Amino acid sequence: MKYDLLIKNGTIVTAAESYKADLAVKDGKIVAISNEINDEAEKIVDAKGKLVLPGAIDVHTHMSMPFGGTVSSDSYYSGTMGAACGGVTTIFDYPVQRKGQSIMELINEKKAMLEEEACVDYASHCCITNLNNGEILDEMSKAVEEGITSFKAFLVYKKEGMMVDDATLVRLMERARELGAMINIHAENPDLIDMRTERYLAQGKTSAWYHYMSRPEFVEAEADKRAIHWAKHLNTPLYIVHMADKEGLEAAIQAKRDGADVFIETCPQYLEYTCEVYKRDNGRNFVCSPPMKGQESQDALWVAIKNGLIDTVATDHCPFQTYEKDWGKDDFSKIPNGCDGVEVLYPYMLDAANRGKIPFERAVELCATNVAKIFGCDDKGSLSIGKDADIVIYDKNKDFTVTIDKLHTNCDHTIWEGKQLHGYPVQTYLRGSLVYDNGDFVGKAGMGKFVKRSPRI
Ligand code: URP
Numbered sequence: 001m002k003y004d005l006l007i008k009n010g011t012i013v014t015a016a017e018s019y020k021a022d023l024a025v026k027d028g029k030i031v032a033i034s035n036e037i038n039d040e041a042e043k044i045v046d047a048k049g050k051l052v053l054p055g056a057i058d059v060h061t062h063m064s065m066p067f068g069g070t071v072s073s074d075s076y077y078s079g080t081m082g083a084a085c086g087g088v089t090t091i092f093d094y095p096v097q098r099k100g101q102s103i104m105e106l107i108n109e110k111k112a113m114l115e116e117e118a119c120v121d122y123a124s125h126c127c128i129t130n131l132n133n134g135e136i137l138d139e140m141s142k143a144v145e146e147g148i149t150s151f152k153a154f155l156v157y158k159k160e161g162m163m164v165d166d167a168t169l170v171r172l173m174e175r176a177r178e179l180g181a182m183i184n185i186h187a188e189n190p191d192l193i194d195m196r197t198e199r200y201l202a203q204g205k206t207s208a209w210y211h212y213m214s215r216p217e218f219v220e221a222e223a224d225k226r227a228i229h230w231a232k233h234l235n236t237p238l239y240i241v242h243m244a245d246k247e248g249l250e251a252a253i254q255a256k257r258d259g260a261d262v263f264i265e266t267c268p269q270y271l272e273y274t275c276e277v278y279k280r281d282n283g284r285n286f287v288c289s290p291p292m293k294g295q296e297s298q299d300a301l302w303v304a305i306k307n308g309l310i311d312t313v314a315t316d317h318c319p320f321q322t323y324e325k326d327w328g329k330d331d332f333s334k335i336p337n338g339c340d341g342v343e344v345l346y347p348y349m350l351d352a353a354n355r356g357k358i359p360f361e362r363a364v365e366l367c368a369t370n371v372a373k374i375f376g377c378d379d380k381g382s383l384s385i386g387k388d389a390d391i392v393i394y395d396k397n398k399d400f401t402v403t404i405d406k407l408h409t410n411c412d413h414t415i416w417e418g419k420q421l422h423g424y425p426v427q428t429y430l431r432g433s434l435v436y437d438n439g440d441f442v443g444k445a446g447m448g449k450f451v452k453r454s455p456r457i
Pocket residue numbers: 062186287288289290316318337338339
């Protein structure tokens with residue numbers, strides 16, 4: 001057989017092991033992995049001295065999202081271009097249901113844009129804000145049939161009209177269990193946040209630091225524990241997004257130990273920064289929810305990363321331009337919540353591996369393999385025969401300092417400015433096609449395809 005692509009002499013990394021082998025691709029799929037492959041190929045890449053990794057799956061992004069009085073600054077085009085350049089070959093987006101809207105309406109609204117713009121593959125978790133008198137619970141089965149197998153419930157953003165109450169959350173969780181679907185939650189207590197926000201503003205405490213102070217560790221932990229409580233007692237699956245606090249993390253780990261189907265996601269920003277960033281002059285650029293927490297929480301997250309108790313690392317990519325962040329210069333409650341990250345996710349976790357903090361296999365597991373398993377992406381997440389040829393070639397010796405002009409996403413600043421990374425992706429392949437080559441995006445808008453997912457069994 002003549003292959004389309006043959007990657008020779010590299011070290012293949014999976015979640016389980018690393019080994020030297022050649023890898024061959026035909027029609028977008030991995031068709032052979034072996035000690036030595038010498039058959040003909042359209043294109044041969046010498047990966048000697050390099051790591052060959054599965055493309056990452058950023059399971060938490062907000063592209064073109066109306067939020068905080070504006071729209072997040074990355075379109076599906078610029079956001080997925082950035083993804084490709086950072087070794088991310090699939091993104092999961094979070095479209096938010098407007099009141100009265102059906103799930104399929106919501107998905108179809110985004111469909112044309114994604115088909116036209118996406119440069120990497122994509123899936124969606126649907127954010128449910130309202131059950132439409134129960135219609136949504138019925139419609140969830142249709143969504144699962146269409147390969148949309150996860151739904152998000154915000155336990156926060158009450159004033160914004162996005163929050164669900166506990167009864168709605170529980171109904172969603174029970175329905176998800178019946179359908180083999182997953183409920184993702186953003187856990188923070190909205191009433192405490194609103195009360196504390198009002199109190200600080202009334203006291204003239206308006207800087208970005210008070211974004212953290214209005215939603216500190218225990219505000220997140222309360223909501224984590226509430227959702228975990230329902231998951232445990234009702235025997236329903238639960239995926240907690242952007243976990244940032246130690247107390248909530250410990251509760252989730254205990255629930256796992258007790259046999260509950262609780263999964264934990266954290267994000268690079270919580271692993272890198274603490275709440276101290278909110279004391280900086282540009283602290284508002286780091287405003288996201290939940291906010292970065294104290295050192296104790298960060299240390300606990302790293303321990304759980306290392307010992308396998310955190311399941312995934314994703315970005316919550318939701319950037320806003322400087323002028324938009326500046327709306328909250330004199331009032332932290334007016335700062336649009338969200339930060340960039342999609343292009344830095346994989347390099348950041350691989351840098352941690354390259355510096356010996358975690359094994360490379362663990363970085364692959366957190367950013368690709370576990371995501372594919374938890375969310376039913378059967379063709380994605382690892383380098384093995386029959387999977388999509390979503391491949392990253394990584395140079396352990398290439399040093400890279402993040403600066404905004406080197407990133408491809410559409411924001412005028414990055415919270416990662418100045419971050420030094422030891423090792424960097426040199427090429428990204430999406431289903432066998434080169435989309436990133438040594439600093440340059442070489443893919444095309446519209447290359448990305450919808451990922452139809454399987455329900456959980
Ligand atoms: O601050 C954040 N995280 N913005 C995006 C929306 C969300 O809560 O995930």
